[in-house]
Amino acid sequence: MKYCPQCRADLHTTIIENTSRLACSSKSCNYIYYDNPIPVVAAIVEYDGKVILGRKKEWPGTWFGIIAGFLEKGETPEQAVMREIEEEVGLAGDLPAFLGYYSFFEANQIILAYHVVGKGTIRVGEELEEIKLVAPEEITPWPVGTGPAVKDWLEKRNS
Numbered sequence: 001m002k003y004c005p006q007c008r009a010d011l012h013t014t015i016i017e018n019t020s021r022l023a024c025s026s027k028s029c030n031y032i033y034y035d036n037p038i039p040v041v042a043a044i045v046e047y048d049g050k051v052i053l054g055r056k057k058e059w060p061g062t063w064f065g066i067i068a069g070f071l072e073k074g075e076t077p078e079q080a081v082m083r084e085i086e087e088e089v090g091l092a093g094d095l096p097a098f099l100g101y102y103s104f105f106e107a108n109q110i111i112l113a114y115h116v117v118g119k120g121t122i123r124v125g126e127e128l129e130e131i132k133l134v135a136p137e138e139i140t141p142w143p144v145g146t147g148p149a150v151k152d153w154l155e156k157r158n159s
């Protein structure tokens with residue numbers, strides 16, 4: 001971010017409460033860019049005993065992840081996760097089971113992870129290039145992002 005969203009003046013880096021932050025350079029404006037983490041919902045969707053992994057259109061051919069997305073204004077995380085599942089793979093499901101929250105510092109996000117048993121017929125949505133159904137025991141969790149949630153789910157499942 002380069003310009004103040006309130007007055008369009010340049011933002012500059014300044015120390016506020018011992019933290020380096022971007023703030024408006026205009027003396028008559030008090031805007032501070034806090035850059036707080038953004039919440040994201042993610043779901044391990046089980047379908048016929050397998051987990052749905054999807055590849056977003058902008059991702060390289062080897063990248064797959066679980067269903068994830070941002071909340072819309074006015075949505076609870078549970079509503080957001082069920083909407084994302086519907087949009088990305090066309091499935092409904094029972095109440096999502098909360099698995100935990102995961103800090104994703106590299107993307108400045110906090111991930112709220114759920115497990116959902118998908119119901120209905122899969123229909124791949126516009127955001128995804130392709131999906132695959134993978135048996136849980138064949139999944140190797142990736143190290144960042146939603147991977148740690150998948151790892152915890154797999155470990156809980158096996159205990």
Ligand SMILES: [Zn+2]
Nearest residue numbers: 004007024029
């Ligand atoms: Zn300003």
